[in-house]
Amino acid sequence: MAEADSVAVIGLGRFGRSLALELMASGTEVLGIDADETIVQELNGQLTQVVRADATKDEVLRQLAVHQFDRVVVAVSSDLKASILCASLLLQLGVPVVWAKATDEQHGRILEQLGVHHVVYPESDMGRRVAHLVRGAAKDYLEIEAGYALVKAAAPTELHGVALGDTDLRQRRGVTIAAWRSAAGEWQYADNATVLHEGDTVVAVGPTRNVEAFAQLR
Template sequence: MPYQPETPRKRQEVDPEAVLVVGLGRFGSALATTLDSLDRRVLAVERDPDLIRTWSGRLPLVEADATNPEALEQLGAREFHTVVVGVGTALEASVLITGNLVDLEIPQIWAKAISAAHGRILRRIGAHHVVYPEYDAGQRVAHLVSGKMLDFIEMEDGFAIVKMRPPRELHGFTVAQAAVRKRYGVTIIGVKAPGVPFQYALDDTRIDAEDVLIVSGDATLLERFAARP
């Protein structure tokens, strides 16, 4: 009988808004509940009986072992555009689950790592995005406690956005008069006066002591600017 090649598996239709969250520890549960509150289609996968009891009825939840590729197939993982692997401390499970998702050709795989070495392995096997929740949180808090910053978000290549109180030298001046881009290399992009929403910063926007600023630029320059009295 002549050889008959296997018929390629037809890929299931992918919901671009759907997110599958694997693991309901602190990171995974916070992510899943937030997505659920935003009315995103979310499905959580967990195998720990205690966590299943905790979250059953509070989240769309499937009891399954995601280290088993057949279990992922059966729960419909291929239908999800984005899968987040919230398993971190169990390194072998994290790697196995991520590898299974790569084999399923999931369009966007996010994976939690607990160390740089762990993150490198996840990237090598095909994770599209690797996150370090503990490291990122510690770095963010370090910035917040070191100056007038109320919030700090660092992007790629050292670019960051901060929410902060204005230094005294800016009080009573407009954005144009303050000239912070020329003097400090950062850009004021928003100003919030008490009791009103944030406004885009225009040249004639006045800055007062009670205001909150949104400022963007190089993270090091922002730190210096936020440290001014």
């Protein structure tokens, strides 16, 4: 999928605002839409264009030419009806790719049934990620999709001083070391010849249960 040059973000609450500003920082053209005049005024000048509008109305979306954007994100979630209606209208308008924020699994299932291309669960996803960090084992954690994850963790003692190709790590632990860095060095790709030492940090990928267990090793 090609990188998006233009994105419309509907709903500029904490999630939508953060997303829109990050997209702007990366050089993407961003149209922000929200029904709250105060929010629109706050973001005036920070986005390519920001407007106060009711995105649950077909004529409004057409006037704003939302269907001409590469991606549209429905960041409205507190109003379930508005989220679903907005997503439905966008799909009817033929928006190439629609992303939508869901508050829970039921909301997400409805969005998926409508045909939304990507449904995200920022609260629950962040909760899972932070839980791993709070436990103190992982330095960072990302669930790539259900059942598969990536973890940044300290290189465990069992890998010190041995070439990765001789550790049988994938067979024993069910994970693969994708990259590593020393305490004072830069990130490097890992291969069978890589030798890790105390103080090194690694990025491991694999089934969620396996990478969680790997992060607990010392």
